[in-house]
Amino acid sequence: VLNNGATVLENEFDDQILEEAGLDAVQRSQVEEIGIQSYLVVPLRVSDRIIGTLSVGGAIGARPYGQDDLDLAERIADRAGVAIHNAIQFTQRTKIAKVLQRSLLPAGFPNIAGCQMAGTYRSAGEGLDVGGDFYDVFQIDSSRFGIAIGDVSGKGHEAAAITALTRHTIRAAAVTISNPHEVLLAANEVLLGQATESRFCTAAFGIATVRKPGHLSLRFANAGHLPPLVARLDGTIEPIESSGVLLGMFPDASFEDVSVEMKPGEVFLLYTDGLTDVMINGEFLGDDWLRAELASVRERSVGEIVRTIEERVTRSGSVLVDDVAVLAVKTVGGSA
Structure with a gap:
């Protein structure tokens, strides 16, 4: 037969x-x-x-x-x-x-003295389409490393192509460009050269320098992305504001570098809007929830911090309306 x-x-x-x-x-x-x-x-x-x-x-x-x-x-x-x-x-x-989604995320994190790193990604779909959220941490030289997160509009192979292009452009530019806003300008120029109608990307990129164990100097620029949060030793949650427009939309784009100093025990958290847009009982979790959650878990290891946030958005009754990417860096060792 x-x-x-x-x-x-x-x-x-x-x-x-x-x-x-x-x-x-x-x-x-x-x-x-x-x-x-x-x-x-x-x-x-x-x-x-x-x-x-x-x-x-x-x-x-x-x-x-x-x-x-x-x-x-x-x-x-x-x-x-x-x-x-x-x-x-x-x-x-x-x-x-x-497989394609995994290729858009780092396979591991660089070993940086005085730093712990953890990240997670959750898809809002059924696994059929690749999402446009990404995060990345990569070594630039012996004392500096790059930190990036982004969110490309839409899903599918076109979004995946823009995601890969953005991530790898940032990586390549950071090798020769020392200012984060100029790295984002390079990424913007590359994306403008692509024939991608209605495709844009929010992104945030920072260059961290290890001054001494547990002490980071971070210069950071934002391209229309949600401001990262820093959990300070006293429990204060500080949003890091920086002006900048979406990538791939405007040829005359401008971005702003801001500086952040981190002491041992502080946490730098980047995330995409799918995190605060998670719905429970018909209501968004929102920014206030995230800040309160980060304040309550800031003293834990970075892996536990990310795990706790992830468990919150995936527990019974929660609805992911968009993909979620979370990246956290915690300074450890040394003295404040």
Whole structure:
């Protein structure tokens, strides 16, 4: 049936058929135990391809199969073939989307003395489309590293292409450009050169310098992204405001560098708007919730901080209306 697509209807089941079926000892024993007398086999088709077969066996003493049974099996097989094909396509597409999504995020974090780092990503969809949220941390030289987060509008392969382009442009520019706002200008110029209608990107980028263990000097610029938060030692949550427009929209864009000093035990948190747009009981979590949550967990390890925030947005009853990316850097060691 697999080879030629011809249906089979037989009301005699003998040892010769068992031999030709190529069953192993266990399978043959099971068939003999059931006591099959009649059987039918029909192909599972998708368009003009055969992707499998549907086999039905009738026990000894049961009514023999006839043409009506064969017609019914063929109708079931037609529907089953399409359903199985769709399930296979769904699984393959989901796997591809997950692999592509992972490629847009760092495989790991650089080992920076006096710093802990953690990040997470959650998709709001069913896993079929790649989201446009990303974060990144990368070493620039022995004492400096780059920190980036961004959110490309939309989903799918076009959004993924813009995400990859933005992330890698920032990485490449940061090697030779020492000012964050100029790195964003370079990314803006590259995105403007792409023929991508209605595609834009918010982003935030900073260059952190380790002055001594646990002490960071961070220069930071923002391209229309949500302001990062710094959890200070006294529990104060400080938003880091910096002016700047969306990437890929305006040829005369401008961005502003701001400076942030961090002492041991302080936390720098970047996130995309999907985090505060999570809905619980019909209401957005909002900025106030995030600031209160960060203040309450700031003394924990950076991994626990990110995990706690992630658990909050994925617990029962919460609804993700947009993808969520979170990146945290905590200074450790040394003295304040």
